[in-house]
Amino acid sequence: MTPSLLRNFVVLFDLFVILATTTSAQGPPAVSGETLTTRFWDCCKPSCGWNGKASVTDPVRSCDKNDSPINDFNAGSLCAEGGSATTCTSQQPWAVNDTFSYGFAGVYISGHDKELENFWCCACYQLDFTSDPLKGKTMIVQASNTAYDVKANRFSLAVPGGNTTSDTCAKQFGVEQTVFGEMGSGVTSLENCDSLPDALKPGCEWRFNWFNDTLYPTANFKRVTCPTELTSKTGCIRKDENASSSLSPAITSALVVASFVALLLSA
Ligand SMILES: *[C@@H]1O[C@H](CO)[C@@H](O)[C@H](O)[C@H]1NC(C)=O
Ligand SMILES: *[C@@H]1O[C@H](CO)[C@@H](O)[C@H](O)[C@H]1NC(C)=O
């Protein structure tokens, strides 16, 4: 290359680096796909509530039976013998308007069998529903849990009274398990939400209002930066929230300096 060609090349490269770093917004790694959604509310400690599941500020907050946060992330789950940690009632869905809701989910994303929870714990995903009558509605959920019962894309939405799989909720609230509805499907009507413990009624009612009591709606999902509306309730933020900027600021400045040196040498 002649010096002037090299010079032009280096100038263009510098422009490219500067343009790329100023226009590429920082955000989480790109993850997307299609999924089926289910429901759960098992009153267990969320699976992302244990230490060491993913690179995060703190694991997902768990609560005791009285809904007070438990500071010991190694505390056993109420679902296991002798455990006391359960799902904080604040980790239920709520509607912002007719087309947008926030919530929490047990997630499974196929193709990541080596990483599993390390890949999704505390990540946030936008769900754009694709089946009627939810088509056109969107949720942003944080993965607080894992849907281990399938090896396919799955978002199981945390909905109080939305599904009954054990008697742990009865144990937590000192009520009959029938209050939480039928095995495999939960309560059957908006009126039944009235029987739930007060703190859980809004999320139960959300299902019959905003969510139209749909069964297994499908959605397109994509990873998004977690909003504080969700992280303030879990206390969990992933370390890779800003990972998508392809060049880190340090590498970018090193590249710019190196190419300026090349520019000077070629002049
Ligand atoms: C309830 O949970 C079970 C077990 O995970 C699941 O098979 C079922 O589809 C769920 N029901 C709903 C309505 O999501
Ligand atoms: C609903 O709320 C979301 C999130 O705040 C907002 O982006 C959207 O524009 C709102 N939609 C309507 C119809 O108000």
Ligand SMILES: *[C@@H]1O[C@H](CO)[C@@H](O)[C@H](O)[C@H]1NC(C)=O
């Ligand atoms: C869905 O629920 C809304 C109330 O939130 C209601 O107005 C609408 O008719 C329902 N749609 C269907 C198809 O059930």
Ligand SMILES: *[C@@H]1O[C@H](CO)[C@@H](O)[C@H](O)[C@H]1NC(C)=O
């Ligand atoms: C991501 O970047 C924003 C803006 O620079 C910053 O406030 C936030 O703390 C960063 N998040 C992480 C997890 O590093």
